[in-house]
Amino acid sequence: MIPTDEAGIVAAIQHAAGPLAIQGHGSKLAMLRPVQAAATLSTAGLTGVTLYSPNELVISARAGTTIAELRTVVAKNGQHLIAEPPELGALLGSDQPGTIGGAVATNLSGPRRVAWGAMRDHVMGLRAVNGRGEILRAGGRVLKNVTGLDVCKLLSGSHGTLAVITEVTLKVLPAPERRATLVLKGQHPAEAVAALSAALGSPYAVSGAAWLPGNLAALVPSLGGLGGNVTLARLEDFAPSVAYRSERLRAELAEFGAVEMLDDAASAALWTDIGNVSPLVHAPGAIWKISVRPSQGAGIVDAMQAIGATCMLDWGGGLVWVSGPATAAAHHAVEAATSAAGGVWTVMRAPDPWRSAVAVIPPGPPAMAAIGARVKAAFDPRGILNPGRMVAGA
Amino acid sequence: MIEQPEPLHGVLARRDSIVAGLRRLLPESGVIAEPLRLKPYETDGLSAYRQTPMAVVLPETTEQVAAIMAFCSSGGVRVVPRGAGTSLSGGALPMEDAVVLGLMRMNRILDIDYADRCAVVQAGVTNIGITQAVSARQFFYAPDPSSQLACMIGGNVNMNSGGAHCLRYGVTANNLLGLKIVTVDGQIVDIGGAHLDAAGLDWLGLLTGSEGQLAIVTEVTVRILRSPEGARAMLAAFKSNEIAGACVDSIISSGIIPVALEFMDRPAIHACEAFAHAGYPLDAEAMLIIEVEGSVAEQDDLLGRISAICARHDPISLKVAESAEQSAAIWKGRKGAFGAVGRISPDYLCMDGTIPTSQLPAVLRRIGEMSASYGLQVANIFHAGDGNLHPLIMFDANDPSSFHKAEAFGADILKLCVEVGGCLTGEHGVGVEKRDLMGVQFTEIELDQQRRLKSAFDPGWLLNANKVFPLTAALRAA
Known part of the structure; x- marks a missing residue:
């Protein structure tokens, strides 16, 4: 079912005889667990910007509006989507575009997350339909709002298991006038994380902090065949600020090695590729996303290399993208390394039977499992919205 | 007056055994039940409302909090969590049949990690205490509510507190990584950690701003940020609220996001000037305080751009601080606003709604009309970047009719905020104060x-x- 308005979503849920698979264009169906449902309910038919007030820094759009369209609309006013939501279709084996509803429902953020917050941090308001077929408004269209329980945060990242998001209101900000990237070459992950930590701990507002091994760096055109491992720090601001801060940061990072610079155009292309995880698009096997405290990122890379996996780092070492064999042994290695580091993993791409059988996200504390089941029932008492998407039987 | 329901008499009747039970869980000094010693806990920052609690408990560990919660929930006893008691919405107002659970003795900083840019602190650490603990290394904790000298991080989490710099740095929810909570039945649970973003449901996001309705927060993992090289303010005064509003629009549309963008109307300017002698222009109808960050050259560049924009809006005066001292002088009046209003009026209510910023001139006009019809003065302070409006309604608490009028005036303002597309509360929370208005939003x-x-x-x-x-x-x- 692809209703063209919210009333259609309400009707589809009210009349659902059984479980519904909830999606936009389905660009991210490969992540988490496959949903066993006889019917699919898509928000792809709910399109269009419903409010855009550039001077108030807010934009509202129906859930099926593509990220690409939204990006174009705000770019016309010199603004951007703060959390840099990635297009993960290619990585996840889909030729479909991501929608804003999907970006919020999965709370997936790009490189800027490390400095400017996640997708969910910029959701000012939502409209959604719960599993009872009721329309809910959460938040609003203003930048500061603490009225009532924060249902916006709860629905962001709930993967369609509590309610179907039909419209999203986001905070936007002016896009930077200029970008630049500082590049350190030949570093091992531990050295890279130390350098990125120094960069992120500097007063120069670094807004991207990544590391690629040589074999992945070679796949990124904007790196122009630099060769070898690359450690990358991005600056974005007015041109004079970027010029000044690049020089200061270059001096501060000198203890880690010689620093090369990438210009505005190369930086724009580079960080889009990092956000979209482009270097791993053609890698065979499974893909995991691991979030840990940044200083643990290098240890994860080492542990993954031991099982023959390839990794890249973002968020100053706090985000590890892992490409490895789609085997139970590899998954258990991810679980073990991530748990030991106090972080969380998410299975992003794997064969269906396999991802039905493993814990695609960590189980979480037992007390929250019981509360989580009651929260699910509070929104979706019949259990019809994306059942089993995150956890088997829930 | 906001209605306070009848206490649970069955619970009140068990008071002695409840207090005795609590004494078995905590050291001698951790349980307060003597009427005189309960006095300091009978109200919070919304001092018009008072109730004496059944008892106050002051645990020092998460395990003690868990024992208290297990005991209270098994006995059907209500619990009111409390930090410093600075809530302006009555969020920590006790109830006769409830135990107040004060977190102020849990005031230790447990860990600071500069490489990973986070700190683990107990719920009773003050907001400013976190920044003070990391300032020697030029780091800071970003959310800065006005009460930051006193208010505690546990309360900040529960109210999702903001401050004057949220346009750049976000509110509490945007600056947290993890929590240690105690559930109502006494289970200790770690939420999040030192990493970014949950893999499952966002409990951290839901608990933040939940006003003590969902769990007790005992520890908080916050993000700490490196301080900018410097910051400097400027002041711009205008002939009308409309012109000042248009100037804010022009600044934002130029692509500049100042770290602070504060608006004061004429009564607020006059009150603050009389109090602080900050050199505010008394002939202005509206005034902006604009702050930027960066190196001195970056500050010069941004303040230059902003001054040029202000100059196109027929300003009465523009004053760019030349030094940190001049910056502090510009902020002095604004930061003393509550004290300043307190000097002209024996009492005032500090309201807290949010409006779409484009609605400011119309909303101030309507508030002016209401002020005339209620016969009560009001001064307006506004976080102009994010739309958070703080009308200060002046009244006389010795005159009950004056207080009732002030409450009705405040409610009308909040309804107006919702009517124009905003919300009931931007940063103070619903608490008791706005409870009965929830149906408006x-x-x-x-x-x-x-x-x-x-x-x-x-x-x-x-x-x-x-x-x-x-x-x-x-x-x-x-």
């Missing part, structure tokens, strides 16, 4: 959804009862 279906969410965490509605949700319906859902 939310439908019954939406409120019922939130009530079911509360019930999922607190099935017996023992946590901070009689707040946030309108009373009658709360009983129905419970």
